[in-house]
Amino acid sequence: MDAAEIAKSAALERTHWWYAARRALVRRTVADWPAGRAIDVGCGMGGNTLVLRQLGWRAVGVEYSETGAEIAAARGIPVLRGDGRRLPVADSSVDLVMSTDAWEHIDDDVAVAAETFRVLRPGGRALIAVPAGMDLWSGHDVALGHVRRYERDELVARITGAGLVIEDLASWNVLLRPVVRMRRRDRQAPESEMEAVHPVLNAGLRAAIALERVLPVRRWPGVSLVAVARKP
Numbered sequence: 133m134d135a136a137e138i139a140k141s142a143a144l145e146r147t148h149w150w151y152a153a154r155r156a157l158v159r160r161t162v163a164d165w166p167a168g169r170a171i172d173v174g175c176g177m178g179g180n181t182l183v184l185r186q187l188g189w190r191a192v193g194v195e196y197s198e199t200g201a202e203i204a205a206a207r208g209i210p211v212l213r214g215d216g217r218r219l220p221v222a223d224s225s226v227d228l229v230m231s232t233d234a235w236e237h238i239d240d241d242v243a244v245a246a247e248t249f250r251v252l253r254p255g256g257r258a259l260i261a262v263p264a265g266m267d268l269w270s271g272h273d274v275a276l277g278h279v280r281r282y283e284r285d286e287l288v289a290r291i292t293g294a295g296l297v298i299e300d301l302a303s304w305n306v307l308l309r310p311v312v313r314m315r316r317r318d319r320q321a322p323e324s325e326m327e328a329v330h331p332v333l334n335a336g337l338r339a340a341i342a343l344e345r346v347l348p349v350r351r352w353p354g355v356s357l358v359a360v361a362r363k364p
Contacts, residue, residue, distance in 0.1 A: 196215055
């Protein structure tokens with residue numbers, strides 16, 4: 133993702149329904165886990181890293197882009213410049229590796245998965261979220277610098293191939309997937325969909341994501357996949 137796209141995302145992050153729903157997902161997922169040392173790989177502007185810190189985690193962001201790292205640091209979030217394929221972290225030193233919407237930007241995701249395994253302590257967890265389904269590939273992915281979207285079996289292979297054990301794997305943003313697919317079907321120009329949304333529509337979209345928590349849709353195709361894995 134280039135600097136202009138990162139700056140655009142930073143301006144939207146605090147209120148946009150997608151970012152708010154993703155922060156809620158992170159908070160809900162880790163809320164009952166014992167807080168320890170965590171890294172947020174591909175932290176971007178640091179919104180999800182901040183959620184971990186609010187929950188008591190000693191969380192540090194790891195960000196490849198200079199722009200993202202500078203924005204996170206300006207928000208008071210500890211951040212390291214680093215590459216997910218070669219994390220600047222010691223072996224078996226963290227309790228949680230979180231990586232939300234980062235693996236799809238990296239050509240060698242096998243190396244990213246291996247690094248996740250390397251830096252986790254035995255019993256430590258990984259929380260990984262990625263965009264799902266190459267049938268949704270569009271100019272939005274191009275604009276964001278994606279190199280792939282993941283099928284469920286592909287993500288499982290990456291995670292288990294690194295030696296991690298999957299505890300949970302679910303689809304996310306399921307109810308809105310038909311809308312996303314229709315919108316992207318003929319949209320091949322490299323242009324991001326992340327844009328300001330009217331407050332009423334913004335609230336409705338957040339409600340749609342929240343509704344998924346009480347519906348049996350975890351195995352249905354979604355816009356994203358979310359995995360929790362553990363290092364044996």
